[in-house]
Amino acid sequence: MTTTVSALGTRPADGSALQAVLLDMDGTLVDTEGFWWDVEVETFAGLGHALDESWRHVVVGGPMSRSAGFLIEATGADITVAELTVLLNQGFEDRIDRALPLMPGASRLLAELAAHEVPTALVSASHRRIIDRVLGTLGSEYFALTVAGDEVARTKPHPDPYLLAAAGLGAEPSRCAVVEDTATGVAAAEAAGCRVVAVPSVAPIAAGHRRTVVDSLEQVDLAFLRGLMTEMP
Template identity: 75%
Template sequence: MTSTVPASLPRTAEGSALQAVLLDMDGTLVDSEGIWWDAEVEVFKELGHVLDEGWREIVVGGPMTRSAGFLIEATGAEVTLDALVLLLNAAFENRIGQGVPLMPGAARLLAELTAHQVPTALVSASHRSIIDKVLLSLGPEHFALTVAGDEVARTKPHPDPYLIAARGLGAQPDRCAVVEDTATGVAAAEAAGCRVVAVPSIAPIEPAPGRHVVASLEEVDLALLRALPANER
């Protein structure tokens, strides 16, 4: 799937401040953070190294190059960054060949956004090949736009992916609601000026102005997203 945008998009009900919803993928909509870690453990085992469980919080949620670079430095593995990225993506793709489980509440939230014709984008640091496979589990019909990490010059924690998504949906960033599970993703969304719901997956995330923290995606619905306060940058 390409990150194309329809010529015209429906908008939320007149009078609503919310113009679009931008959703992270790994750890937010799909239960894949553990799968990524298992893939990393597998690849480094083949390279002759054992990963420290404490590194999970460091590599979660970031761009692949950052995570891979950290693991090379931490282990001293003799592999290039480009080669490792290919190995990790391949190992992950092999593990999701039969689909990937959705996080509790994800299917219901996507159905609600679609039913109310809320313009929605999938914004991920994962590569396009990964996103297209995961979309088979999520349902591509729920997204007007998808943005992949290897399609932007700077991915999360930079604001670029969310600015691109908002622009693609014809929305103002400060009138977009973002749902994220990591500090890296939250930083990207807030730097873009978006309103944020954080659903921590691996590491805790503290509440802050313009940010609402919940324990599960089951607590997130359209009413909550519409009620989010503006990001006070």
């Protein structure tokens, strides 16, 4: 299921081969990947368990069910995935209510895409309740479509969220530029057949076919994204 807000049209006005831009949320537009790990650490401490720092790379960027299941198994904590999910979502909401920093370049990129009427979707593994809270700060008006992790049968690293977003915007996946910060998200976008810009937040991501790696979102603008469409097929 998707939520549609303030549609911006179906094609760029100048006929560019770029048909849509699909953006991840945590770690890509908002500086929150560290928030999730902090909440996981605090939650498990309350359950009497310490998390190993090396597990951070395992749980980053994926669906909450996978992260929660891994941490329960790794620690042996006496809690169900459903119960842990409630605690983690609540802990995260408490964090973003106090502060929600945007990634450098996020506001500028969103404003530029909107100014040029480029169809844009937010595609996140986070649950709808989290996305809607973040949109209050990020700006729901920038997105023609939003896809939450609990609204698809299979979320990242499966391609389903990106295929759903592309279809919802009337775009061909191969003509969509995706911006992601984790290997899990990159895998989902590439499996969908999209061009990918990786802006690593927690763990390194190597460059590859149909994938460009940059150091910061500040290096990404509309001209850059359009340029991806003219590269190798």
